Amino acid sequence: MDQFYLDNVALYESLVERAQPVPLARRAGRAADLAEANMIVAARIRPQLDEDLASGFPCAVYPRSDGEGEEGSSGVVDIHDLYHHPRGKPVLKSAKYEVDRLFGPETTTEEIFDVHVKHLVPFAWNGGIGTLFAYGQTGSGKTFTVSRLEELVVDALVDVDPDSEKQVSITVIELAGNAAFDLLNKRQPVSIMEDARGVTQLMGANECTVEAHADVQDLIERATAFRRTAPTLKNDDSSRSHSICRIRIKHGKVDGFLYLVDLAGSEGARDVAVHGADRMRETREINISLSVLKDCIRGRAQADAIAEKAAAAKQQQTRQKQAPHIPFRQSALTKVLKHVFDPAGGRACKTAVIACVNPSLADVGPSKNTLRYAEILRVTPPSSTAAPAATTAPVRTAAAPSTPSTKAAPKRPPPQSTAKPNSRDPDPDAASVPFRHRLRPGMVIRLKPSTPGGSGTPQLAVLLCPEMTGDVDSPEKARKHRTMQYVCASLAPVPGKACYEMNLWEQFVVDSGAMDREVILEYSPETRYYYVYHIV
Ligand SMILES: Nc1ncnc2c1ncn2[C@@H]1O[C@H](COP(=O)(O)OP(=O)(O)OP(=O)(O)O)[C@@H](O)[C@H]1O
Known part of the structure; x- marks a missing residue:
């Protein structure tokens, strides 16, 4: 496939130049005030690196402008792919994806912090649980983004109310399959246990106290050095594990948490082809944990929406009856993050997601998967739980294009004007x-x-x-x-x-x-x- 793309670069670029934007079927209501939202999904398109440019693949991912604002201000991203037509010239297939916030290649991590992450700091300071997830295909810039955000977050926490008595501490663990390791203590094993009160404990993990800005950088460098990596086709230093940085802030009786989660890179099928059975198993485990994570994020967002509506309408029973099942015990990753997902824990939570995207045409398939996953995370609360008209409370966060489990699907496919993509064997015989x-x-x-x-x-x-x-x-x-x-x-x-x-x-x-x-x-x-x- 790569050679097909390289052989048709000139054609691809001319087709992209003439391409019409894919119409927006229905504007997914972006949350009117994202600062108030409990869950915000963003995408970051990283710049093309020198090695990307040297390999000859053109850019395939374009932030769309809303006509007046800057690129990306619409939250819509266009992806153009080139399809090998079996009986004719290659054709351009364009798709669009929508997120709450879109950061283009020019955006710095500091700007992303200001817009997308900073609000989690006062939230945790006041006793809430703020979580940031970064995910995307291997080499898309997750570690680049999260490691800088970790520094910025801790710096901001150290700076909050400098005269008050407070304790900021960091724990960094790595999850490889179901095993956990302490990245601040030479990868010593960590046990994930639930105590008698149902609180997840990381037994054996170091909690390092941070007092000055210099401590943060030192700890993050130490953790990065111990992160387990294995080479993939796209990134020689690929992380094949999830890394969870837990920042705890205590002052007075307040105990808040911030989690920054750098998820393992999802490999594409072509990477898998040149690796062994162990790597394939590892990839499968990563994919399964990402699937459970998706269910938990969506479940928690739905549970919050239902709880808010029920509270507003004083319909406690409705809330209990309709609360969705959140499968946080199904993977080690979500077990560690239990109090982020378990509404029974009673902690206020805010979550920010960054979907990282490599803009190269060579990576176009995984980029589409990453953005599709981002769209799925934007949850529309179930309409059956709609609060009474009198309710004025802001209900939820990112209203979204209907997602598979909430959308009413027609019984039959819609009328076919042109041939739709299908799974038929391209070989006519x-x-x-x-x-x-x-x-x-x-x-x-x-x-x-x-x-x-x-x-x-x-x-x-x-x-x-x-x-x-x-x-x-x-x-x-x-x-x-x-x-x-x-x-x-x-x-x-x-x-x-x-x-x-x-x-x-x-x-x-x-x-x-x-x-x-x-x-x-x-x-x-x-x-x-x-x-x-x-x-x-
Ligand atoms: N916004 C950016 N600006 C400049 N360089 C970037 C940016 N994002 C990523 N990079 C570079 O891209 C390369 C891959 O990034 P990184 O290691 O963060 O990817 P990753 O998604 O964490 O990959 P993996 O899952 O395989 O660990 C690195 O060399 C990094 O410096």
Whole structure:
């Protein structure tokens, strides 16, 4: 694919120049006052680095101006991809994504701190829990962003009310799979325990007190040095673990927290192709923890919205009945952050998310995934819990384009004016070959009912890549080691509707013998769901 992009750079650039912006179907209401919001989702597009420019890939990610303001002021980002048309010239496919705030390549981390993160400092000072998550594909600038933000946050905390008696302390841990390590104490193991009162404790983790600005930099450098990294294709120093920096502020009886979370980079399929089985397993674990995190962030935002409405309407019972399930015990990451997600903990929480994006055309697929994830995190409170008209309290944060679980999906795909993207094999002769002999990434299969995995195994799955056994460190070895097993992602039925949503983070391995049929799915960009078009 990279070579295809490089061979068509001139064509791509001329198509981008003439491209019309993808219309906004419905303006997702950006929160009128983001400063009051409990949850804000931003994206940061990093500049193209010298090595990106040297590799010859053009820019594919463009912040959109709202016509009057600066670039990015609309919160909309356009991504242009080039598709290999099987019977003709390559065609440009454009997509748009919307976030609450968009930071372009010129924006500095200091500016991001001022606009997006600074408000968490007084919030924690007053006893709240402020959390920042940075995520994105490997090499997109997460660590670059978070490590500077950690310094700025602690500096700001040290400066708050300089004459008061206070204690600011830092703990930095790394999560690799379900194991935790102390990055301020030579990667000593840490146990994640829940005490008798249900509070998560990091047993064995150092809590280092910070008294002066110089201490902060020293601690952050120490933590970075101990961060476990392994090379990926895109970033020689890639972090394959989540890093959680917990800053605690105590003064008088107040005990506030700030969490800055640098999430492990999600690898693309092409990185995986040249790594061993261990790396694939690691990638799967990372993806699953990101999926649980998404469910927890959305669940907490929904729970807050419901609680606010119920409190305003004095409908305590409604709140208890409809509070969503928040699966914070399903991953080590969300277990550590339990009091961020557990509404029963009774702590006020504010969350800021930064989706980091590499603008290069070579990374266009992962960039779309990153921004799609950002859109999913922007939660619309369920309408069934709407507060009475008399309620004037600001209800929630970022109202959003309807997301898969909250949107009413039509029973049938909308009328087809043009051919929609579908999962059909591009080879016109494919129909004459049994599907098991032409398994390929992107193919959708129906699983036999007896497929191991229990009742949780989905009925439909999309093939992602072959499962490799043993350690393979080159594409040749990888090909040799291929078995007839595939890593798949689940396609979950949308409740009560005849369509599916793809959960790329819910991955499992399927033997070809457990595959029953090929299913051609058609994607509707209007609804963002998949519809069964044909069962082969
Ligand atoms: N806004 C930026 N301005 C200049 N350089 C940047 C910016 N963001 C990232 N970089 C550079 O890009 C490279 C990759 O960044 P970084 O290591 O932060 O990525 P990452 O997303 O944390 O990757 P991984 O998940 O693999 O650890 C680094 O060399 C970093 O200095």
